[in-house]
Amino acid sequence: MDVEERLEQVLIEWEGQRFYALRDRDTGLLVCPICRVAKFVSPEDLVGHLVAHAKRQLDRRRPPPQRPHQTSSSEES
Numbered sequence: 001m002d003v004e005e006r007l008e009q010v011l012i013e014w015e016g017q018r019f020y021a022l023r024d025r026d027t028g029l030l031v032c033p034i035c036r037v038a039k040f041v042s043p044e045d046l047v048g049h050l051v052a053h054a055k056r057q058l059d060r061r062r063p064p065p066q067r068p069h070q071t072s073s074s075e076e077s
């Protein structure tokens with residue numbers, strides 16, 4: 001069976017927040033809607049995983065640390 005057909009979109013309510021997630025029809029486990037790889041038993045675990053995704057994206061948006069590039073110039077004034 002196609003993976004897309006096995007996953008159904010479900011509305012999760014957790015701590016007053018609502019968000020969509022995916023659920024595996026066969027196992028009943030929640031599936032991460034972002035990477036579609038990680039599976040979770042409880043909404044709490046899924047939320048923690050989504051937060052980790054968000055943080056990773058934020059990290060990616062940050063410019064890479066710039067090290068002062070020191071040119072080994074032999075020129076002296």
Ligand SMILES: [Zn+2]
Binds near residue numbers: 032033036037049053
């Ligand atoms: Zn994920």
